[in-house]
Structures are given as structure tokens and as C-alpha cells.
Amino acid sequence: MKIEVKNLTKRYKENVALNNVSFTLEGSKLYGLLGRNGAGKTTFMDILSGNILATEGEILIDGEVPFDNQKLTESVCLIKEGDNFKKDLKIKDVLKIYSYFYPNWDQQLADELIDTYNLNKNAKIKALSKGMESALGIIVGLASKAPITVFDEPYIGLDAAARKKFYELLLEEFETDNRMIILSTHLIDEVSLMFEEVLIIQKGSLVMQEEAEYLRNSTCAVTGTKEEVKAFIQGKEVIETKELAGVMTAYIYGNADDAKAQGLRVESIPIQDLMIYLTEGKKGA
Structure with missing residues (x-):
């Protein structure tokens, strides 16, 4: 499927959540949607899933607007960090409701994941811990088999082992299904190697959209004496520099x-560090 974001703007009274954003996502791909709190990521995901309307501009999925479009909303599954399900429902009720809504629902997978995360189908949502509720969200997102599956910080309350299991399951499902997966996360170091393409949003604007492999190969950190590094970075595109006790590190684009x-010592820049530098309003951004 193809997502076209065209001059997308969303205002909440005086607050501009998204400001004239444009980009395209296409095909079976695992996207990392990154940015600090309040950057506009969740607003974008709500518009994409048809929950809200844009103030200006539009999102098109295969040429159609998702709002009030059942065919498209059946193709998008958005799992947020919390409050995905009504508190008085039981887990088995949630699974049944979602199985009716998503045409490609995989009940066998849902049952397997219920066992994997050790959930009781008869338990009510309001009785679940934060981690259990997150696990249910992960189960619904994966079992939906939606062509566009979006996870917005889906692992709140899960310990490291449970998060690792989620990442493994996500990759397994991505490899077996022809679907687009968008993962918004702050735990970038845990998942950055999974991303095929990275989008960074800051203060409602798109700061970067780039292939993850290109980012890994086209940015680096160079360390040496202040004089050596300053001489080396002349004429180069510099993201950020740091100095400590006469030693300078420069984060640059290029080989x-x-x-x-x-x-000079040369190291790769983790995508998490790159996101931080690009959202600090420094020269490189």
C-alpha cells in the first residue's frame, strides 16, 4: 500500500501539532517513526488511522482519505501505548471484536500469543497490569494482519525479556506477511537495526526521512585533538561537535x-544519538 502525506497540518486551537508535513511511505517495509515527546508523531498516526481529520492538507492511502472510510480503516491497525480497549471488556471479548473488524484476522496467532504472554482470556481489561495490557495490544496488532500496522510505544510496562519477544515476533510477522509496519519508539537503541527507513519529526515538522542503511553508512563520529578535528571537518557537513579536555568529537555526514x-578515531553514530542531535535545533538539523 502507498501512504501519501501532502502538506499535512493539524492545529489544536493555538497549538500546531503538525506543520505542512509532506512525505511518502510505500510497500512492505519496516519504518521507524522517531521524535521527542510532543513532536507530532501521535497526531500523524491518528490522522492516518482515520481517527481525526487534518486541519489542512491530507493523508491518502492508495489515493483515498482514511477518515470515514471503512475499507481503509480495516486496512490500518493502530496500537497506542495505552487505552486501546474498553476497561469493562474481557480479553476474549476484545479478540472477538477485532476479529470481526479485520478481514485478515489470524485467530490461531492470537491464541498462540495469548499463551506466549500468559494472559487469561476471561480477565477484564481493568484488572490487567500495564504490561499485560501492552501485551494484549501487541497481540491485536500482530494478529490483525492489517496491511498497515502501526505501533505507538506499544511495550509500556513490559520488561526487557517481554520487549525482546515482541521484537522477535514483529520480525517474524513482517517476514511472512506483505505489510507495512510503522513503529514509533523512544527505545531506539533496542530496535534501530530492525528499521529499513527512518523518519524523524520535531516540533511538527519532518526533520529527516532516509534509508536506515544509508544513515548507518553516511554518518560517523570523528575524534582527535581539537586542532586535528577542526582541520579535518573544514568544508564538511557537521551535525554536532563536542569538546572535553582538549579532545574533540565531530559528528558528520559523509565518508x-x-x-x-x-x-583520527572513527566510529558509527547510533540512530538514537543522531535523532537527539537532529532534534536539538543544532546546525545539522
């Missing part, structure tokens, strides 16, 4: 193989 020949 730094020649830095090694000059005796």
Missing part, C-alpha cells in the same frame, strides 16, 4: 575513511 589515515 571518513581519510580520517583514519590522519590518525
